[in-house]
Amino acid sequence: MSSHSHEAGKEHVCWGGGGCAHTHHxxxxxxxxxxxxxxxxxxxxxxxxxxxxxxxxxxxxxxxxxxxxxxxxxxxxxxxxxxxxxxxxxxxxxxxxLAYLPQRGDVDWNFPITVRGLVEMGRYPNLGWWRQYSKHDAEIVERALASMSLLDLQDRQISALSGGQQQRAFIARALAQEAxxxxxxxxxxxxxxxxxxxxxxxxxxxxxxxxxxxxxxxxxxxxxxxxxxxxxxxxxxxxxxxxxxxxxxxxxxxxxxxxxxxxx
The missing domain is CATH 3.40.50.300 (P-loop containing nucleotide triphosphate hydrolases)
Known part of the structure; x- marks a missing residue:
């Protein structure tokens, strides 16, 4: 399946906002x-x-x-x-x-994972049991990191982030999930x-x-x-x-x- 056809079912979500015309909600x-x-x-x-x-x-x-x-x-x-x-x-x-983002107090911030690793977890529901992580998945993760201004922090452990950065990282995971x-x-x-x-x-x-x-x-x-x-x-x-x-x-x-x- 091409990247274009994969995105076709999601045309009402328009990354970057602005002048997007939504055909349905x-x-x-x-x-x-x-x-x-x-x-x-x-x-x-x-x-x-x-x-x-x-x-x-x-x-x-x-x-x-x-x-x-x-x-x-x-x-x-x-x-x-x-x-x-x-x-x-x-x-x-x-x-x-649908993506659920828990209260920050309910998250184990000492879990050893980087920002990119956390955001990549957003792709797992789309992968299912058989499909391998692809270039398309990597592009969506990159896009999610960029949308939340996290590219410079992508290799940092989540425990080293500020509260606001932690929230952005979880939102980026939801974006990578294409929620x-x-x-x-x-x-x-x-x-x-x-x-x-x-x-x-x-x-x-x-x-x-x-x-x-x-x-x-x-x-x-x-x-x-x-x-x-x-x-x-x-x-x-x-x-x-x-x-x-x-x-x-x-x-x-x-x-x-x-x-x-x-x-x-």
Whole structure:
């Protein structure tokens, strides 16, 4: 299969953003999703629909089910009931078109791997059991490293990176995976202000290229500047919609049970 035909199914994602004309936007739809953890109901009847080219914040207190929802969308945790539809089809297992990026605190940064090695891991879901790592794979890895300004750091151990560089390395891995959807668990946490601003700019570039970003987020003061849509949950769904409509004081008070707090 030629590189051109390999890319043909992904024409709505346009690396480099800018003037790309998107002929269609793939849709992610969640219908009445509930998730049970042993005896605990972690999520109850969550429903929303969004599409590539947008960014969505998951908002709610600790224990609200934000991480559970991200892992369910990634195919890492099975739903109890309800369904997840990606491009009109049930998402019953992990898909290389959706990439999950864990909280930085959940990553073993001392694992002996270079930045390039980490990004190359993004190609594994595309390789399957039989196909060997090819020139095409190497070109995509190179492109992902360049997109995240990591070429100068590609031989560095991931433990030697700053927090912002670590986030960029994981995003580069998702780009190498050719993921349409990035599922990020608290991506801004632990970053200094310049790194947060850089990540915010990156998010806007990634959505302009036709990707869908869904991220759990705890700093209520920065929601409006970073996201198009918002899903407020407290195990059950409180509100979903554009930030300009759903991000209201009443909805926030309900999500946090009247205990409004902003984390910096």
């Amino acid at each position: 793939h849709r992610l739809e969640v219908v009445d999703l509930s998730v049970q953890y042993q005896e605990v109901r972690a999520l109850e009847k969550i429903s929303f629909a969004t599409e590539c080219g947008r960014s969505m914040a998951l908002i709610g207190p600790n224990g609200a089910g934000k991480s559970t929802l991200l892992k369910s969308l990634a195919g890492l945790i099975p739903g109890d009931s309800g369904k997840i539809l990606w491009r009109g089809r049930p998402l019953t297992r992990s898909s290389h078109e 349409h959807v990035l599922l990020l668990d608290e991506p801004f946490t632990g970053l200094d202000k310049p790194a947060q601003e850089n990540l915010s700019r990156l998010f806007k570039e990634l959505t302009a290229e036709g990707r869908l970003l869904i991220a759990s987020h705890h700093d209520l003061q920065t929601v409006s500047g970073n996201f198009d849509d918002i899903l407020l949950i407290r195990r059950h769904q409180i509100a979903f919609g554009p930030v300009t409509e759903a991000f209201t004081e009443g909805n926030i008070a309900t999500a946090y049970n009247g205990e409004l707090r902003t984390a910096n």
